[in-house]
Each structure stands twice: as structure tokens, then as C-alpha cells.
Amino acid sequence: MSWDWQVFCEDTITREATPSCFGQGGDITYLDWLLSAWGWTVSVSLSALLLALLVGAVVGTLRTLPNRPWLVRAGNAWVELFRNIPLLVQIFLWYHVLPSLFPALQAVPGFVLVVLALGLFTSARVAEQVRSGIQALPRGQRHAAMALGMSTAQSYRYVLLPMALRIIIPPLTSETMNIFKNSSVAFAVSVAELTMFAMQAQEETSRGIEVYLAVTTLYIISAFVINRIMAFIEQRSRVPGLIAAGGGGH
């Protein structure tokens, strides 16, 4: 096996190596393309993550509300709907099926549809974690908040959610890393992200091993950076003596 890493310095049209490895004057090299593909992967992932955290936190909270059976049912339905359909199928539903039912969606770019699909798919999983986090708290917490005269909103805002969200940081870390890896499905609706770059560039250059190694490395770096950020958040938000990390528990 002989390596040929020069392939990344080649122009994507003429296949001639450029001295700086970056294209000039509108030409692009495979390295330029790889970095732009990485940019798309990161954009899809972070936008979807933001959507997933917002929707997931709301839906997860709704599912634990006392005396609101219909909101709880709606939340449960949301989770089951998005959790039980394979991600790739959801992407196709957003891209091909919904636009044929609602023509207005045809003008929406693939990027937005992918962010919606990936974000809502992940929101179901986040919602499940938020719910389990809230339900993991001893019932006495909720009762104590009510005994102090807090409204439902106040008890969530000041008592339940601050603790529940801390508990679920470790599984949320996995979820944020998953979103990076799942973003590879975006290639199916022609978002020019890393997986699509890999498929296309290896066909054009026939240096598949180098291309896939480079792409794999970028996925690992992205997921690991997210992992470290989450670890940092986990550490900084820790309240001594509150969560298991404090050694004592509740």
C-alpha cells in the first residue's frame, strides 16, 4: 500500500497539484473542498443540536407536568413518532414526501430540511432524557417546592430543572456526539458534507483510503471537541454535594 497524500493538493478540475495546496482565483483543490465539507457537517450538526436541545427540553418537561394529561400524551406521541421512524426515512419524508403535499416546501433548501429532520429526530431522544432526569428526582423535591408556595412554573425553574439537567449531562454528551455522526445522512439530500465529499472525491481521485482516513479523522476531531466541551460544562456546572459526583448523592 503506497500513500499518496498529495491528492489533497490537486485541483478538482485539472487534477494538477498546486504548490500551496489551496486553490487560487476561484479554483478549488480537494483540500479546499474537504474543509468546506467539514464546514457543512459542523453547520448541520450544530444547528440540529440547537433545535434538538430547545425542542427536547420543552417536550421532555411537558411529559412530566402534573395534572395535564393531554400535554403529557402529546409529548409522549411526539417522542414515539420521531423515535420510531428510521432517521434516513425521516430525511426522505422531509425532502420528497412533505414537499409534494405542501408545494411551498419545495423552495426550502435541503440544508433546512435536514436540520429539521435531524433536529426533531434528536429532540425525541433529548426529551426522553429530560423526562427521565426529572423523574429521577425524589418526589419530595417537587412536594417541598409546592409546600413553599411555588407555582408549577417556579418549581420547575428553580428546583426541578436545575437538578434534572445536571443529572442528564452524561447521556446528553453521547447525544451531541451522535448528532455529528448522524449528520452524515445529509448527503442523501445533496448537502455537500463530509460523507458526500468522501464518496465523490474517492471516485474522482481513486485514492479512497486517503480520502476516507481524512474524513474519519475530521469526524473524530469534531465529536471529540464536542465531548470535551460537554465535559467542561459538566465540571463547571457541578454543585458540590448535589449529584453523585459529590460522593454523597441526594
Added chain:
Amino acid sequence: MTMKKNAMVTLLALAAAGGAWAQANDTLAKIKSGGSATLGVRESSGLGFTLGGGKYVGFHTEMGERIIADLQKQLGVKLETKYQPVTSQNRIPLLQNGTVDLECGSTTNNAARQKDVAFAVTTYVEEVGIAVRTSSNVHHIKDLNGKSVATTTGTTSVQQLRKHERADGVDFKEVFGKDHADSFLLLESGRAEAFVMDKSILAANIAKSKNPGEFKILDDVLNVEPIACMLRKDDPAFKKAVDDSIKRQIADGSLAKLYDKWFMQPIPPANVNLKMPLSPATKAAWANPNDKPMEDYAKK
């Protein structure tokens, strides 16, 4: 310790396997001693596809079977034909490591690949063309300025598009389907104004669509690509045997009959007729068998 030993054994096995690949450059001797030849086939291309259940058919698939039948005659032993479906991504590695002895699918003979593998004489010349809806007002590649153009990820057509984009000064939005069916869906659903791909693939997709009359293929040709069977590099005896078989099939007219069967008559699985007469370029390749790469065609 055991872990280390295991790793050592694995390494040794890998090294031995590597050695075996290096030696496997006499394909005729290999298939004679093994009593079988493995044909690399495609599962969904215009020139070779599967009907399911391990059955592989198509113009190039059947031609490959005939080549192996000729090899059997030449070697004087009975050869079992094994089929190995390959993809664009794995066909060259599988050929190099000896899993596949001869690949007859839709592989373009180009200079980059000739560094790694050898090609039999060209048996089909593919033209990259443009399919549009009949109602569309696109008649030439220049009309595509500012429009969305679909093509399939992992094909050389994408590169052709980029080249033309620069050479002709047109600027279009590329949208990528993950496979040909997906790209055609982009055209069908109106997400793309045109679908740029090999004409045989365009014809097959149009023939299979709900309303074939709604689509047409423009006369413009973006690129010409010689398609040939692929074999291991530096194995002149095997290349000669394969080339001789193909020349025999051209000379006695059986290749032309085979072409007629797959491109001018209804074919399985849907019994559609692709109605693609033999192109002048393919005719020329048959009249003068050669293994020139794609780059030589562009010079003309």
C-alpha cells in the same frame, strides 16, 4: 502476552496474504488450478444488473460469461463461473486482491485507473448526456445557466459538469442524488431542471419511469468514455486471452446480436425497451479494437 502473540500471528497472516496477492499475476494459471473464474458484476448499471436471487444479467455481464466460456475452451478444463457483485468503490481493490478475476460492468477506462489495473479492448462507448423534461425550455447545455442540475454522487459525471461549467462559462446549481434512482426522482419532482449522466443510464431510468414520454435526452454530449472489462495489471497472457475472445465475438457478429438483445428489445425485469441504437462511437471501437483510455478520446 497472549494478546501480543495473537497480534503477531495476525500480522504474519496478513504478510502472507500480501505475498499471495503479489504472486497472483498469472490469472490463467490461477483459474486453471482453482477450476473456477470469478466475474465481477454490477447490481444496478445499464450494462450489468441483478434480477435478484443471485442472478446477474446485462450486456457486459453476458459478454463476460462468454469470455469465460472461451477461456474454458482455451485452457481445456471445466471452469465454474462465480459471480461477485462489485461497486464503484470496491471494484479495483477486489480485482487487485484476487477476489475478482475479470470485472465486466460499467468501468470507464481512464489514465488514472490504468496505473492500477489493465483493461480489455473497449466494448461500449458511453456518452455523458443531459435528460430534461419534455416541457422544459432547455435545449443545450448553455440553457442550464442558473438552473439546478442533478447528478449522482460518486460518479465521474460530476467532474465533467464542473469542467463544462468553467469552459462554457455557465453557472448552475448542482444537486446530488445518492444513486441514479434518487437523481432521477430529483428531475421527476422538479427539484432539478436536468439530470446529467451516462446516456444508457438516462435511457434506462426514463424507460422505467411512470411516463417515459415526459422526458427526453438532449443531443449535447458532455463527454465520451470508453467502457471495458477490467483485469489485473501486468498479466499479458490473460489480457490476450480476454481480448481474443472479445475480438472473436465482434468478428462473428455475436456481440452485435447481444447488443440488440439488451438495448433494442424488451429486457427484464420490467420488460421495457431502452431503444438505444448502437452509437457511431461504439461502432468505431468495435471496428478497431483498442484499449485506449478516455483521455485519448477527448483529444480527437
